[in-house]
Amino acid sequence: xxxxxxxxPVLPPEIDxxxxxxxxxxPDAGKTTLTEKFLLYGGAIQMAGQVxxxxxxxxxxSDFMQMEKDRGISVSASAMSFEFRxxxxxxxxxxxxxxxxxxxxxxxxxxxxxxxxIDGAKGIESQTRKLFEVCRMRDMPILTFCNKMDxxxxxxxxxxxxxxxxxxxxxxxxSWPIGVGxxxxxxxxxxNDRLELMDRAxxxxxxxxxxxxxxDDPKLAEHVPAELLEQFLEEVEMARELMPSFDHQxxxxxxxxxxxxGSAINSFGVQELMDGIGxxxxxxxxxxxxxxxxxxxxxxxxxxxxKVQANMDPKHRDRIAFVRLCSGHFRRGMKLxxxxxxxxxxxxxxxxxxxxxxxxxxxxxxxxxxxxPNHGQLRIxxxxxxxxxxxxxGIPSFAPELLQSVRSTDPxxxxxxxxxxxxxxxxxxxxxxxxxxxxxxxxxxxxxxQFEVLASRIELEYGIPVRFEPSQFTSAxxxxxxxxxxxxxxxxxxxxxxxxxDGDPVFMTRLQWDIDRVERDYPALSLSATKEIL
Ligand code: GDP
Numbered sequence: 001x002x003x004x005x006x007x008x009p010v011l012p013p014e015i016d017x018x019x020x021x022x023x024x025x026x027p028d029a030g031k032t033t034l035t036e037k038f039l040l041y042g043g044a045i046q047m048a049g050q051v052x053x054x055x056x057x058x059x060x061x062s063d064f065m066q067m068e069k070d071r072g073i074s075v076s077a078s079a080m081s082f083e084f085r086x087x088x089x090x091x092x093x094x095x096x097x098x099x100x101x102x103x104x105x106x107x108x109x110x111x112x113x114x115x116x117x118i119d120g121a122k123g124i125e126s127q128t129r130k131l132f133e134v135c136r137m138r139d140m141p142i143l144t145f146c147n148k149m150d151x152x153x154x155x156x157x158x159x160x161x162x163x164x165x166x167x168x169x170x171x172x173x174x175s176w177p178i179g180v181g182x183x184x185x186x187x188x189x190x191x192n193d194r195l196e197l198m199d200r201a202x203x204x205x206x207x208x209x210x211x212x213x214x215x216d217d218p219k220l221a222e223h224v225p226a227e228l229l230e231q232f233l234e235e236v237e238m239a240r241e242l243m244p245s246f247d248h249q250x251x252x253x254x255x256x257x258x259x260x261x262g263s264a265i266n267s268f269g270v271q272e273l274m275d276g277i278g279x280x281x282x283x284x285x286x287x288x289x290x291x292x293x294x295x296x297x298x299x300x301x302x303x304x305x306x307k308v309q310a311n312m313d314p315k316h317r318d319r320i321a322f323v324r325l326c327s328g329h330f331r332r333g334m335k336l337x338x339x340x341x342x343x344x345x346x347x348x349x350x351x352x353x354x355x356x357x358x359x360x361x362x363x364x365x366x367x368x369x370x371x372x373p374n375h376g377q378l379r380i381x382x383x384x385x386x387x388x389x390x391x392x393x394g395i396p397s398f399a400p401e402l403l404q405s406v407r408s409t410d411p412x413x414x415x416x417x418x419x420x421x422x423x424x425x426x427x428x429x430x431x432x433x434x435x436x437x438x439x440x441x442x443x444x445x446x447x448x449x450q451f452e453v454l455a456s457r458i459e460l461e462y463g464i465p466v467r468f469e470p471s472q473f474t475s476a477x478x479x480x481x482x483x484x485x486x487x488x489x490x491x492x493x494x495x496x497x498x499x500x501x502d503g504d505p506v507f508m509t510r511l512q513w514d515i516d517r518v519e520r521d522y523p524a525l526s527l528s529a530t531k532e533i534l
Contacts, residue, residue: 011283011297014329018284018367019277020090022108024132025117026125030147033264034117035080038091040204041271042082078309079322079353079369087278090369094131103307103428106380108134109395110306110324110369112285113141115273116257117264120146120153123162132167138394139254141282144171145273150198150263152181156235160243160259170256172246173239175272177261178224178232185228187261188212188236189272191246195223198268206267252282284367287326289383289390294326296366301328301336303370304392305382308427310461319426320351320371321378326392330364339383339391347384349373380428400431400444400476403508404451404468407440413464417441420462425501430454433476433498433506436490442471442498442508473508477515477527485524504531 010016025031080091092111094104108114114135118128135142146159153159160171175187175196186197186207193214199207212219215236221229250256258276262269284296294302307322330350338345351371352361364370372378381395406421408414421441425432431444445451451468458466478500479486490497490505496514498506507527509515515527 012329012365014088014365015284015296015367017086018088018090018365019113019281020092020111020284020324020367020369021113021115021277022092022094022111023115023117024094024108024128024135026119026122026127029117029119029122029125029128030264031117034115034145034147034270035091035093037264037267037270038084038089038274039080039082040267041274042084042089079371081352081354081369084274085278088368089274089277090367092369104131105134106306106395106428108138108140110322111140112282112367113143113277115277116142116144118144118146118159118163120148120159120261121151123154123159124166129166136167136169136254141251141254141280142169142257143273143276143280144257144259145264145269146259146261147264149177149184149187149261150181150200150266150268153177156261157239160239163257163259169254170244170250172244172256172258173261174246174258174276175260175262175269176232176236176239179228183228184263185224187269187272188215188232190236191258195220196269196272197223198263198266200266203266206271248280251280284326284365288393290393291388291390294390294392296327298327299329300386300388301330301334302326302383302385302388302390303330304384304395305378305380306395308378308380310423310427319376319378319423320373321382323370323372323378323384325364325366325368325370327366328386329366330361330368330370332360332362334386336384337387338377339385339389340379341377342389343377345377345384347372376423376426379426401446402448402451403433403442403444403471403473403476405440405471406443406466406468409465409467416462417458417464417466420458420464422501424454424457429457431476432501433508435508436494436497436499442473442476443468444476471508472510474510475508475512475515477507477509477529478531479505479507479525479527481522481525485522489518489522489525 023031023034078093082089092107094107116128116132118124144163156177160173163169163171174191175189177184177187179185184198186195189196193212195210195212197207199205210219210223215233224232244256246258247256251258260269260273260276264270287294303323303325305321305323308319310319332350333346333348335344335346350361351358353371361370383391408417421432424430430450433442433444435442455466455468458464486505496508498508500506507518518525518527
């Protein structure tokens, strides 16, 4: 049976009401503020503002680090679940800084949709564009929220044009702003014919909402001053002529994005956006795996690890694997097969993340994100099933672009450094290479800021002061080929070889020329800049 609205199979009600998404934005556009308001309307917290306050106090939120506060960036991803109307939302937090693209990329493999937040004065910024491209590669549906409309912002047509031209996606206005900056009054909800008025007096209060019987309704003039009304009516007429109307299928295909205008800090436009996520979806989607596609309504449970986070709570040295459930109805205590090792795992204390609290998950459904505490068995990319041997596709690991060696500045603590580094490698926070000859480690990252984050975390979480120093190498490539050839190659090139944290051989060099030479001289071997984590 097909659900005509979403053109997809009818799902069990609990799966049908799940919405799993991420927010993509450039730093400072308002992602944190919007998240707080989501949680506020999701009933997950009493008062917006508590996400930060509680997080700092309890260290369970991702942005607990001093460095993050100083720089105003969010370093690692976490998940939050909350209910809104009849829907169950799973919001996966993406790190905003460009240095964390790999982590972000993996996070986006765990969601079905993205909310793109842009600053109404700035439009599309560099990081928005990068993240958008990642979503586009998967044809992911995108909802757009144009934030900070309470301030001087760009002309509405200009904003929409910029998105259409820069990102090559059709844009359909779901709401239309009335007035700009200080004169910003609110929005007309074009999908539901309502006038939404912003309440400037109380930021946590949702303003008045007036049902309007079309744009000719005299009620409009009762709420909108004449000089604003005239311009607004002209603009909407033009917009309706020039812009596509909402097409649900085009949205689900990722070729059209509805845009809402609002002000997260004033709680304005947020509920309309949430209604959009709820009503338009998408619902949990079919996931590609190596053997066959996995549908969410299959009775058996499957899922994959997209994120491992260590030391979320410094008091408990736990490690949480974040798992996206792809099918079935999960119950606490279930025995699942850890496909990589083929071993059974009893999932005794799965976690649900509700705002800044975690809670035991008695059950969970396809689409949900659960956290599984473990001692390092669960790695990024690992699949969990009820016995079936399968691997979920498309979770990549990138070759680091920057290499540095690391040592502890306190020789007494040097031996604990191994443990700390291994832990971060398992989290996917850095690549760890053990040179075949000599002592020490080479650390590889995608962006320079990651070195600072690592140094700060090693000090904070393990009490080990460390220093990163330039390595003699600048590139790392995974080496694959017939075992005999690989072994022979390693033997001849010991000074260039290292093993990564999974024990796979890596060729390190500072010259592209070296890489070309290996490829030419050793046709049986290949050097690769990515490794699928499987
Ligand atoms: P993030 O870096 O994307 O998480 O952005 P934040 O949510 O931390 O917001 C960045 C800054 O913009 C903060 O100072 C917020 O208070 C401010 N901000 C967020 N939303 C709005 C808004 O709707 N209007 C105005 N004027 N400021 C906002």
